[in-house]
Amino acid sequence: MIGGVALAVSGTGAGSALAAGRTPGATGQGAVGPEPYVPVKVGAGGGPAGTDRVRVLKVGPNTATSVLVLVPGMFGAANDFRLLARDLVAAVPGLQVWAPDRREENLADRSGFAGPDPLAYYLDGHYRTQDPAASPFAAHWGLPLALADLRAVVRSAGRGGRRVVLGGHSWGATTAMAYAAWDFDGCPGYRDLAGLVAIDGGVLGAFDGTGDPVHDSPEEIRERLAAIDAGAVFDLTLSGVGLGSRPESTQIWYQLAGHYALHDPDGPSVLQPRLPDALRLPYTVTNAGQLGFFVDAGFGWPNAITVHSGHLADSGDVRGWVDAGITPIGRVAAAYAGPVPTVWEWYWPARLSVDLDVTDAYTDSALARSLGLRLHHAHRLDVPLYAFGTSQAKGTIEEAARRVVAGSRIPYAAYETDTGMNHLDPLFAAPAHNTLTRTLAEFLTGPGAR
Known part of the structure; x- marks a missing residue:
């Protein structure tokens, strides 16, 4: 590790983060405080009533002087980070972690999980x-709107002089890097920030090692924009899993699986008879x-949607789960x-996929300008x-980050890789086995802060 961004503040210890809340702590060291999920008002986006807002999950003390x-x-959605946030707050004095949802989360109907029979x-x-046919507004929900929304969150996090470090996971890391380079009416995005965190994502070829690099040739972009204009406003990548053809089908199955695994882990699977x-x-x-x-x-699912958790029992009338990996199934279920x-997230805008692919070049190109990317x-x-990189990208996360540093004025950087992790392990792994938790905490408390 070279340097770090020191966020520790004298007199604001980890104990303040382990206050008298009622949510079980992920580290076994007690309980964390209340974890509000609160709205932040954002600008108009042309969607249905109620969509001009984003909500933010906040983990850690309100007295924190730094916000990640x-x-x-x-x-992905905000609960990706709840367990990681608890572990970081326990390790880093004076830190609060904010996890924002995007405005498209307002389109999802989660009400069934409060009822007696979510499956039905x-x-x-x-x-x-x-x-999608009734959602032409989503054709314009690209990166400019996402970053305008994110800036409202970042500025709110920075009120009162708090330091803000911005990061993300996968394309969330790409979004964070775009924010730093963005021109907000003459103000560079990086001036809002004290540091950047890229977790298994980024720019300048970060995804090249995945076997599914970005698709950003002008010809591809023209074809994708034409498809969006013709009504394909939501990205259907997850339909390839085989759990349904609607934009939200796979996500519903996965959330149902988490729900029943959390509330009745040892009961016979209620989903199994309904599976294809x-x-x-x-x-x-x-x-x-x-x-x-x-x-x-x-089980052979793609690296991008898997963790190292364990295996099914070898025998029994109803085979249970055996935790034998770095990410216990109970933590996955809770998330x-x-x-x-x-x-x-149910409804990922296809235009956001286009914009993030073009952002990979990380330059003010003619193609970027034609899409309104600043x-x-x-x-x-x-x-x-x-x-931070996992096994998914086979080393290109670090290579790309080094290119970013070489082409900028970044004063110091930390590069970490754990090839024993898949893409989602850093979000849910047990603290004792999570290289991200340990090394990111070191970065956030390290020497060399300005």
Whole structure:
């Protein structure tokens, strides 16, 4: 590690973060304080009533003098960061962590999780869905709007002179890097910040090692924009999992799996009989086992949506889950179940995917300008950078971060890689086995702060 961004403040110890709240602490050291999920007003975006706001999950003491704002990645939502936030707040004196949802979270109907039968509400089609054909407004929900919303969050976090470090996971890291280089009516985004954190994502080829690099040739962009104009306003990437063809189908299945694994982990899976034949195991599993089947790397799911949790029991009339990895299934269940906030965003705008792909070049190109991307200040960045990579990108997270540093005024940086982790492990792994928690805490409390 080279340097760090010191956020520790004398007299504001970790004990203040472990106040008299009632939410169980992730570290086993007591309880954390209240974790509000509060609205932040943002500008008009042309969507339905109630969508001109974002909500922020806040973990840690209100007396904190520094705030780490973490942006979820593609299809990610605020609860991605609750467990990580608790662990960081316990480790870093004077820190609060904010996890914002994007405005499209307002389109999701989570009400069924408060009822007696979430499975029937969602799988039998009783929930309120957002029809892409009735959502032309989403064609304009790209990166400029997302960053305008994020700036409202960052400025709120910085009130009272608090230091703000901005980061994110996967495409959330790309979003954070875009914010730093963005021109907000003549004001560079990095001037709002004391540091940057890129967790398994970024720019300048960060995703090249994944086998699915960005698609940003002018020809590809023209084709994608034409599809959006024709009505394909929501990204359907997750439909490839095989759990349904609607934009929200896969996310609903995963949240249901988390719900039942949390509330009845050892009961026979209520989802298994409803699964498509191709995804149904040939033996009965518990609710925890069903969630494990969905999320554990041992079943062959893509690295981008898996963790190292364990395995199903070898025998039994109903096979349960055996924790044998760095990410216990109970932690995954607690995060996935939500219900509000949750881990999965239902309606990811296809235009945001286009803009983030083009952002990878991290320069004020003609293509970027044609999309309204104001990436004017990448070469002037002068705040510390922390970059963390997992096995997903095979080293290109660090390589890309080094390119960012070489092309800017960043004074010092920390680069960490744990190839024993998959893409989602850093968000949910047990603290004792989470390299991200330990090294990010070191960065946030390290020497060399301005």
